[in-house]
Amino acid sequence: MTPSPAERGLRESATFDRATIAGIRHAAATGVYDIRGWGAKRAVPHFDDLLFLGASMSRYPLEGYRERCDTDVVLGSRNAKYPLHLDTPVTIAGMSFGALSGQAKEALGRGASEVGTSTTTGDGGMTAEERGQSKTLVYQYLPSRYGMNPTDLRKADAIEVVLGQGAKPGGGGMLLGQKISDRVAGMRTLPAGIDQRSACRHPDWTGPDDLAIKILELREITDWEKPVYVKVGATRTYYDVKLAVAAGADVVVVDGMQGGTAATQDVFIEHVGIPTLAAIPQAVQALQELGLHRHGVQLIASGGIRTGADVAKAMALGADAVAIGTAALIALGDNSPEYAAEYEALGSAAGFYDDFQDGRDPAGITTQDPELAARLDPVRAGKQLANYLRVLTMEAQTIARACGKSHVRHLEPEDLVALTIEAAAMARVPLAGTEWIPGNTKRSGAGPSTGRNTHA
Amino acid sequence: MDPLTEAITVDLATQPVRALNAELHSPSSKAYEVLAPAGAHAVAAGIDSGISVDVRGHVGYYAAGMNDGGVVTIHGNAGTGVAENMMSGTVRVTGDASQSAGATAHGGLLVIDGSASMRCGISMKGVDIVVGGSVGPMSGFMAQAGRMVVCCDAGDGLGDSIYEARLYVRGAVGALGADCVEKPMRDEHRAELAELLAAAGLEHDVTEFRRYGSARRLYHFHSEQAGSY
Numbered sequence: 001m002t003p004s005p006a007e008r009g010l011r012e013s014a015t016f017d018r019a020t021i022a023g024i025r026h027a028a029a030t031g032v033y034d035i036r037g038w039g040a041k042r043a044v045p046h047f048d049d050l051l052f053l054g055a056s057m058s059r060y061p062l063e064g065y066r067e068r069c070d071t072d073v074v075l076g077s078r079n080a081k082y083p084l085h086l087d088t089p090v091t092i093a094g095m096s097f098g099a100l101s102g103q104a105k106e107a108l109g110r111g112a113s114e115v116g117t118s119t120t121t122g123d124g125g126m127t128a129e130e131r132g133q134s135k136t137l138v139y140q141y142l143p144s145r146y147g148m149n150p151t152d153l154r155k156a157d158a159i160e161v162v163l164g165q166g167a168k169p170g171g172g173g174m175l176l177g178q179k180i181s182d183r184v185a186g187m188r189t190l191p192a193g194i195d196q197r198s199a200c201r202h203p204d205w206t207g208p209d210d211l212a213i214k215i216l217e218l219r220e221i222t223d224w225e226k227p228v229y230v231k232v233g234a235t236r237t238y239y240d241v242k243l244a245v246a247a248g249a250d251v252v253v254v255d256g257m258q259g260g261t262a263a264t265q266d267v268f269i270e271h272v273g274i275p276t277l278a279a280i281p282q283a284v285q286a287l288q289e290l291g292l293h294r295h296g297v298q299l300i301a302s303g304g305i306r307t308g309a310d311v312a313k314a315m316a317l318g319a320d321a322v323a324i325g326t327a328a329l330i331a332l333g334d335n336s337p338e339y340a341a342e343y344e345a346l347g348s349a350a351g352f353y354d355d356f357q358d359g360r361d362p363a364g365i366t367t368q369d370p371e372l373a374a375r376l377d378p379v380r381a382g383k384q385l386a387n388y389l390r391v392l393t394m395e396a397q398t399i400a401r402a403c404g405k406s407h408v409r410h411l412e413p414e415d416l417v418a419l420t421i422e423a424a425a426m427a428r429v430p431l432a433g434t435e436w437i438p439g440n441t442k443r444s445g446a447g448p449s450t451g452r453n454t455h456a
Numbered sequence: 457m458d459p460l461t462e463a464i465t466v467d468l469a470t471q472p473v474r475a476l477n478a479e480l481h482s483p484s485s486k487a488y489e490v491l492a493p494a495g496a497h498a499v500a501a502g503i504d505s506g507i508s509v510d511v512r513g514h515v516g517y518y519a520a521g522m523n524d525g526g527v528v529t530i531h532g533n534a535g536t537g538v539a540e541n542m543m544s545g546t547v548r549v550t551g552d553a554s555q556s557a558g559a560t561a562h563g564g565l566l567v568i569d570g571s572a573s574m575r576c577g578i579s580m581k582g583v584d585i586v587v588g589g590s591v592g593p594m595s596g597f598m599a600q601a602g603r604m605v606v607c608c609d610a611g612d613g614l615g616d617s618i619y620e621a622r623l624y625v626r627g628a629v630g631a632l633g634a635d636c637v638e639k640p641m642r643d644e645h646r647a648e649l650a651e652l653l654a655a656a657g658l659e660h661d662v663t664e665f666r667r668y669g670s671a672r673r674l675y676h677f678h679s680e681q682a683g684s685y
């Protein structure tokens with residue numbers, strides 16, 4: 001065998017690594033920028049950089065499996081006649097029919113309903129499959145308003161006004177022609193086969209004062225029955241959360257930069273927004289200052305949630321619930337080694353496949369091709385998702401019990417330490433083994449302070 | 457008189473909008489008259505039956521929002537987003553309308569006797585809009601389907617990034633938006649225009665109008681057109 005470049009003593013450039021070189025070559029060859037799915041692939045400070053301080057002398061742990069540790073959550077109690085009651089704080093994030101096959105949407109509904117949590121529509125309207133299979137369905141209200149209609153609005157259990165997404169704060173949706181099947185085109189009122197770009201701003205309101213009136217209208221149309229969420233991509237999160245609450249949001253969804261997407265420019269995915277870890281404390285601070293944290297307005301965090309530890313850490317930092325996208329797709333069978341040969345044939349590999357925009361997903365999830373989509377059995381995939389959601393919930397409970405909490409929501413920043421200075425500064429918890437929270441000096445005047453949050 | 461046809465009067469000087477809308481969503485009459493709207497928002501939003509509503513005065517944002525079947529007449533001016541996302545029915549504004557009139561509406565007929573401000577018919581998805589006066593800049597932005605008739609002038613950026621909607625303008629048009637072009641008026645266009653004007657109760661010579669629509673050059677991404685996106 002020929003020795004690898006490294007074995008031959010060749011040194012790879014850290015600046016011009018292989019992915020970078022491939023990107024330049026692709027741009028030069030095609031003249032188009034890379035559009036892809038998945039989320040940011042670069043490493044950023046994340047939940048892995050936090051650890052829990054389990055109970056010992058100064059804290060009592062709870063007995064695993066014997067002593068109760070609850071996981072239920074109520075969302076949207078501030079104004080709605082019918083707030084949502086979920087059994088687990090792990091919800092399914094908005095992913096559009098169009099980006100996903102009808103079978104995948106059905107599987108998400110089945111899996112979520114089995115464990116008592118919610119699913120969310122996406123940019124493209126509500127399908128009968130997902131409404132039928134989702135016990136609790138959140139209906140997204142997006143700038144494009146594709147498929148938006150009052151009948152579906154009334155069928156929804158909650159309404160999520162989407163201002164942005166972590167993968168592309170400030171950007172609109174895209175769905176490339178390969179995925180605009182006749183059904184998708186019909187639902188979106190577009191010609192089949194075109195490359196669709198959705199607007200990045202709402203067509204009939206522009207700022208937070210207008211949003212307040214828009215939320216009022218949505219409440220009036222639905223007779224004040226349904227919780228109204230506002231979803232933002234994480235950027236100026238402290239201010240955005242304050243403005244969302246002022247506009248009347250019952251629930252604020254903050255999606256960090258690692259958050260998944262169906263199709264976005266790579267440059268956008270990797271370079272715009274702040275990590276989930278940095279966003280949650282800003283959101284919590286905003287809610288605390290308004291006196292609404294854990295009393296009135298709920299916070300849902302998303303972007304890179306993979307394990308029960310991530311769930312527990314997000315909640316310890318102050319989220320009331322989390323939402324998952326990419327991990328849910330993987331649980332359904334996305335990137336499965338079962339299709340390794342087919343991923344290779346597409347120029348990718350199982351575990352690396354991110355061409356969700358392309359519509360040729362061998363696993364039948366991010367496609368509108370009827371033959372590929374038929375590969376996904378919604379019942380089996382739904383079971384897998386339910387299994388995975390149970391694991392996430394039990395893992396979060398395991399950690400909560402170890403920290404002596406009888407509800408996962410009782411986890412708090414005081415239970416956490418950070419492994420790196422960056423994570424300590426962003427999450428506002430001390431570097432492990434020290435009392436040091438970088439930047440923990442109260443600033444006077446307006447703006448986010450960097451003081452440590454405690455859930456008073 | 458039949459209680460179902462006798463108009464019920466709701467005075468917004470004494471009743472909240474919320475009570476009005478709750479009544480309109482489970483109507484006990486077929487006709488309503490709304491007094492003293494005083495610029496209130498979301499007046500008559502979410503109607504889902506064929507009732508008629510006459511609003512006497514000016515309304516704020518999103519009047520008759522998401523109307524589905526109702527016949528709503530606003531005897532005055534309307535704020536932002538009148539008849540936004542209408543599905544079916546008719547909404548008429550006897551005065552002027554602010555921004556984003558008929559935004560994203562899927563069906564029905566919106567008539568504005570006066571003029572409409574910016575972004576009239578933005579992202580329209582099948583509605584018919586007839587404006588007796590002029591429309592402001594960026595009207596018909598990303599208009600997907602439906603027809604818009606403007607009896608006077610249209611501001612700059614008309615039909616920017618338009619899809620399959622058809623726009624008819626009688627007066628002057630500012631700079632056209634990206635991918636919007638003038639198209640020939642054929643018999644079928646004159647016929648549909650005559651129908652729309654008749655439906656709106658307006659009289660104009662259809663030969664005075666010009667038609668605009670999509671050049672369909674932005675339907676597929678090409679980097680050479682980067683400047684247009």
Ligand SMILES: Cc1cc2nc3c(=O)[nH]c(=O)nc-3n(C[C@H](O)[C@H](O)[C@H](O)COP(=O)(O)O)c2cc1C
Binds near residue numbers: 124162
């Ligand atoms: C295939 C796919 C489609 C998505 N579609 C939408 C959408 O229509 N609307 C939206 O607000 N977010 C959309 N998102 C983002 C998710 O709602 C969520 O914010 C994100 O996936 C969370 O991050 P995670 O994937 O790391 O869990 C999509 C994500 C994926 C992976």
